Amino acid sequence: MNRDATYEAPSNIAFVKYWGARDPDRAVPWNRSISMTLDRCRTRCTVEHVRSREAEQVLFRPAPGAPLAPAPGPFAARVTAHLDRLRRASGRDARLRVATENSFPAAAGLASSASGFAALTLAATAALGVHATPGELSSLARQSGSGSAARSVFGGYVEWPRDFGDESVSAHVLAPAEHWDLRDVIAVVDASPKPVSSRDGHLRATTSPYFDRRLDRIDRRVEAVRAAIAERSLERMGPVIEDEAIDLHLIAMSSAPPIFYWKPATLAVLEAVRRLRDDRTAAWATMDAGANVHVICDPASEDKVARALQRVPGVQSVLRDRVGPGPRAVAEPVR
Numbered sequence: 001m002n003r004d005a006t007y008e009a010p011s012n013i014a015f016v017k018y019w020g021a022r023d024p025d026r027a028v029p030w031n032r033s034i035s036m037t038l039d040r041c042r043t044r045c046t047v048e049h050v051r052s053r054e055a056e057q058v059l060f061r062p063a064p065g066a067p068l069a070p071a072p073g074p075f076a077a078r079v080t081a082h083l084d085r086l087r088r089a090s091g092r093d094a095r096l097r098v099a100t101e102n103s104f105p106a107a108a109g110l111a112s113s114a115s116g117f118a119a120l121t122l123a124a125t126a127a128l129g130v131h132a133t134p135g136e137l138s139s140l141a142r143q144s145g146s147g148s149a150a151r152s153v154f155g156g157y158v159e160w161p162r163d164f165g166d167e168s169v170s171a172h173v174l175a176p177a178e179h180w181d182l183r184d185v186i187a188v189v190d191a192s193p194k195p196v197s198s199r200d201g202h203l204r205a206t207t208s209p210y211f212d213r214r215l216d217r218i219d220r221r222v223e224a225v226r227a228a229i230a231e232r233s234l235e236r237m238g239p240v241i242e243d244e245a246i247d248l249h250l251i252a253m254s255s256a257p258p259i260f261y262w263k264p265a266t267l268a269v270l271e272a273v274r275r276l277r278d279d280r281t282a283a284w285a286t287m288d289a290g291a292n293v294h295v296i297c298d299p300a301s302e303d304k305v306a307r308a309l310q311r312v313p314g315v316q317s318v319l320r321d322r323v324g325p326g327p328r329a330v331a332e333p334v335r
């Protein structure tokens with residue numbers, strides 16, 4: 001039976017980062033990673049069957065309220081390649097139309113590929129009638145080349161183990177969202193697309209003279225973050241995730257050729273976060289491959305953190321998110 005399907009999947013913020021890939025196209029990482037699945041930053045994706053004479057299409061909504069438009073070429077090509085992969089996995093040769101939209105402003109410069117490829121994987125496998133376990137869906141999502149999509153298939157706190165290219169290894173939940181209510185206050189300092197893609201960053205990472213040193217420290221970091229999640233201890237987790245984010249950027253800046261994701265306002269936000277801590281507010285920063293800063297804090301500190309970030313010169317907007325329960329099937333398609 002041809003079933004159309006719509007899924008929403010959230011973005012996630014990594015506490016221990018996937019940075020450096022043995023094979024970036026299959027997202028085979030050098031190290032394990034841990035993330036918190038977000039709640040409000042989501043992608044909604046509809047996959048519909050089209051009649052055999054109709055053209056396949058990949059559509060996306062460029063801004064909230066705007067009409068759907070053909071997706072830009074490189075993104076459409078990645079979506080089509082992933083659909084082909086899922087069709088091969090299902091053994092079904094259906095003609096499909098994809099429509100996708102983000103809940104967060106495209107101009108916020110936030111990564112949408114984790115939520116985008118997780119939502120696409122869930123909607124397409126449902127439309128193709130694939131019966132897969134959550135672990136298999138995570139593994140399929142990561143084969144899109146967006147490794148972080150493997151984690152967005154789950155809610156709460158998620159670990160993606162090192163897998164040496166074994167596609168049966170998938171991400172799994174360390175703790176559900178209700179275990180620990182953490183907030184992510186996001187200081188948007190640069191809304192433009194990142195200058196170097198994560199894919200190129202993953203490839204270049206091993207050229208850094210500090211890459212092996214980073215790998216030596218990862219296991220201890222993973223253990224510390226796991227323990228902090230189990231104990232719900234922000235004081236224990238905060239310093240580890242902030243060091244870890246700085247490490248990613250140290251590797252990027254010392255790669256050949258170097259990659260600078262930070263802007264002057266990134267440093268100003270890091271300074272503001274240190275001042276918050278001097279003022280006895282538990283708030284800790286983390287950054288993905290970009291200039292924006294995610295500040296992790298308790299619900300009681302969220303308003304104070306948001307006000308402090310808003311005042312930092314160079315901050316364009318402040319978004320508020322929190323740990324969330326993960327993807328869900330929704331009735332309302334993307335139209």
Ligand code: DP6
Pocket residue numbers: 013014016017018019033111112113114145146147148149197198199287288289
């Ligand atoms: C810095 O290859 O998953 O966010 O496909 O661009 O989202 P995109 O990147 P991906 O690498 C993620 C890199 C990271 C760290 C992380 O999320 O673990």
